[in-house]
Amino acid sequence: MSLTQQYRDTIESLTDRPGGPDLEATIAAGRRRRRGRRLVLGGGLAVAAVVTTVGAGYVLRSPATTAVDPGAAGAGPAYRDFVPGTAIDEQLQATVAGHLPTLTPAAEVYPSDWNTDGPIADARFADATDWQAVYDVGSGQRLTVLMALRVPGADAPGCPAGDTGGRAGQPACTTVDVPGGVVVADS
Amino acid sequence: MARTPRWEPAYCEFFAARRRSYLRTAYAMLGSWTAAEDAAQQTFTALYARWPRIAAGQVEAYGRRVLVNTCIAVYRHRGREVPRAELPEVGVWEEHDQRLAVLSALADLSARDRAVLALRFLEDLSVAEVAAALGLPEGTVKSRTSRALARLQQELDTTRKEPTS
Numbered sequence: 001m002s003l004t005q006q007y008r009d010t011i012e013s014l015t016d017r018p019g020g021p022d023l024e025a026t027i028a029a030g031r032r033r034r035r036g037r038r039l040v041l042g043g044g045l046a047v048a049a050v051v052t053t054v055g056a057g058y059v060l061r062s063p064a065t066t067a068v069d070p071g072a073a074g075a076g077p078a079y080r081d082f083v084p085g086t087a088i089d090e091q092l093q094a095t096v097a098g099h100l101p102t103l104t105p106a107a108e109v110y111p112s113d114w115n116t117d118g119p120i121a122d123a124r125f126a127d128a129t130d131w132q133a134v135y136d137v138g139s140g141q142r143l144t145v146l147m148a149l150r151v152p153g154a155d156a157p158g159c160p161a162g163d164t165g166g167r168a169g170q171p172a173c174t175t176v177d178v179p180g181g182v183v184v185a186d187s
Numbered sequence: 188m189a190r191t192p193r194w195e196p197a198y199c200e201f202f203a204a205r206r207r208s209y210l211r212t213a214y215a216m217l218g219s220w221t222a223a224e225d226a227a228q229q230t231f232t233a234l235y236a237r238w239p240r241i242a243a244g245q246v247e248a249y250g251r252r253v254l255v256n257t258c259i260a261v262y263r264h265r266g267r268e269v270p271r272a273e274l275p276e277v278g279v280w281e282e283h284d285q286r287l288a289v290l291s292a293l294a295d296l297s298a299r300d301r302a303v304l305a306l307r308f309l310e311d312l313s314v315a316e317v318a319a320a321l322g323l324p325e326g327t328v329k330s331r332t333s334r335a336l337a338r339l340q341q342e343l344d345t346t347r348k349e350p351t352s
Contacts, residue, residue: 003336003339003340003343004308004336006285006289006339006343007289007304007308007339008308008309010285010286010289010290011211011214011215011289011305011309012211012309013286014214014220014286014290015207015210015211015214015220015223017220019220019224020206020207020210020224020227021202021206021209021210021224021227021228021231022228023199023202023203023206025228026202026228026231026232026235027195027198027199027235029228029232029235030231030232030233030234030235030236030238031235033232033233033235033236034235034236113192129192
């Protein structure tokens with residue numbers, strides 16, 4: 001038996017057993033990481049936050065859904081209509097304003113999805129798996145608020161385990177329960 | 188409302204196809220089943236997170252590179268291990284000794300040398316493919332392969348001369 005065959009046989013015999021990476025766990029971890037990467041979009045962010053939709057007015061529907069758009073319908077929207085054909089952009093602004101009333105109006109609101117860190121085309125809003133609102137908060141810094149669908153089968157969104165990225169080894173990430181979801185803030 | 192990214196089925200296919208070979212390569216590099224499982228899991232997680240950005244046709248090469256880098260990071264973190272305690276019971280002493288000899292020789296190699304052996308002889312990659320995966324010149328891959336095999340041979344020869352039973 002050749003040396004390389006002996007090597008191969010040894011490794012194969014020792015790894016021929018059950019166990020190994022689990023697809024479901026890998027996908028769940030991968031999705032968490034993708035969401036985490038979105039939180040730090042833009043580099044100069046002071047804070048990023050996620051509001052997950054668990055009902056309570058924030059509903060992203062399938063492409064067959066007909067959405068009412070207050071902006072397009074001329075109903076005197078209190079918030080700017082960034083994406084024609086849907087009211088989700090206005091709802092996101094209203095939600096943020098409810099929790100952070102001192103913010104200036106959103107600089108940008110756009111749909112996004114798991115394939116894309118930034119915006120997807122406005123016309124594809126029905127394919128969105130999350131929405132992002134960007135606010136100027138002064139000193140060249142921007143706040144991005146991300147409203148996402150809960151990932152099927154995943155735990156409620158939260159902070160990464162073992163987070164010690166804040167000052168003096170404290171967590172950089174905090175969570176606050178709000179009506180209809182949870183806000184995850186990561187400084 | 189179950190929505191998944193459009194590329195996820197392709198990822199799942201890749202996972203199923205590469206799961207065992209990643210585990211085997213990780214074991215060959217780390218010499219520990221637990222560490223190999225962790226490294227393979229970390230690699231697949233990293234691939235999922237980056238999947239939409241991996242250029243078409245580059246998934247295999249990219250995945251190998253992530254796996255090797257993950258294993259090297261794990262190896263540095265844990266330090267060297269000679270996994271004798273993990274050897275399963277076998278009935279034939281000679282076979283047992285040969286496995287020990289192979290593992291002992293591997294334990295004396297650097298993480299990159301182990302990676303070269305794993306990619307060349309477990310994954311059956313060409314010298315050029317191994318060089319691309321490890322970011323090494325082809326000449327270096329050849330010399331590392333030759334050195335690692337010589338070390339293996341030496342260890343096996345020693346075992347044959349000094350039977351344990």
